[in-house]
Amino acid sequence: MQPINKFYTATISYTQEDASGKIKKIKETHLVDAVDPSDVQNKVVRTMDNELIDDYEITQISLSNIMYVYGDCVKD
16 A cells, blocks of 8 residues: 655754855745655755755654645646
8 A cells, every 4th residue: 555645844944144144044844745754854854955055954844734736737
């Protein structure tokens, strides 16, 4: 039996230098299609590593109430 994916929200915090040289704390919420919280963490880590953000923290992972996400439709 194939696991059923759900949508989770992952809150990520990191610091970033702005144009004037100030260090700002950034907090983002990511919507992740995953099987379980461990899968969420793996996907977030892969994404953040690809974005070259070194010093980040996953502060929260929660199951989302979102049931469907609709993307662009292909027109014939």
